[in-house]
Amino acid sequence: MSELRPHAWIRPDSLRLQIAFLSSSDSKRCPTHDALVKLHQEAGRDATEASSIAAEGDRLLLFGWRRADLDRDGRAVHLTLIGAPGPTWHQSTRLWPLAQAAGLVFVPSPQKGYEGYGQDQAQHVRPYLEAGFPLAVAYLRSGRPEWExxxxxxxxxxxxxxxxxxxxxxxxxxxxxxxxxxxxxLKAFNEGRVQHAGLVDVPALPS
Known part of the structure; x- marks a missing residue:
């Protein structure tokens, strides 16, 4: 079994899962940024409640989402959604959010002519897929000439x-x-396949 196992912050009364969104291109125009903005809106959150971290000239967007519908056995489930965008040479910008992630959403551009960027990123995603890591690929359609x-x-x-x-x-x-x-x-957590990502008293993000 690969060492690429899901991580979580585990407390007696709560479980915090960090879900990383990965794509190429700069953060203000990439699919990851658009995906997080839309999910932030769906969470019913004010735009000012998302945090931004500058790193290597790029920007990481993140926010917390308390999901009562996911609660298990009296344990509250909190999600931290974090973007890991950036050109392929911004290695640490992308890999830092993945280091303690419970899951990964890969958001490559489906636009024709941009597949090379997706292939560069896919080489970092493939080991997670092979390890059985919680993962999905999401294509954001915009109406331009795109791949199936x-x-x-x-x-x-x-x-x-x-x-x-x-x-x-x-x-x-x-x-x-x-x-x-x-x-x-959550299935990985129930089966005991989740690594503890930090101390029990990890400060909580706003939820």
Whole structure:
């Protein structure tokens, strides 16, 4: 079994899961940024409640989401959604959010002409897929000339991954990708396959 195991912050009364969203290109125009903005809106959160961290000239967007519908056996479930965008040479920008993640949503651009960026990123995603890590691929459709989902998934070498399509303008379909990853992460927790990501008294993000 690979060492790429899901991580979680575990307390007697709560469970915090960090879900990383990964894509290429700069953070203000990449699919990851758009995906997190749409999910932030779906969570009913004010735009000012998302945090931003500058790193290597790029920007990480993150926010906490208390999901009462996911509570298990009296334990509250909190999600931290964090973007890991950036050009392929911004290695630490991308890998830092993955280091303690419970799950991964890969958001490559489906636009034709951009598949090379997705292939560069896919080489970092493939080991997670092979390890059985909670993972989904989400394609944000924008109406431009785009690859078919099955065709692009094969081109990226990610056959076997759960694939979702969503609308870039509204975010419709993103929740399904997120929920798939979270469900798999909770299953890993129930089966004892989750590593403890930190101290019991890790400060909580706003929820």
């Amino acid at each position: 989902a099955e065709e692009l998934t094969e081109l990226l070498g990610l056959q076997g991954a759960a694939v979702f399509t969503a609308r870039r303008d509204t975010g419709a379909g993103l929740r399904a990708a997120l929920d798939h990853v979270v469900t798999d992460a």
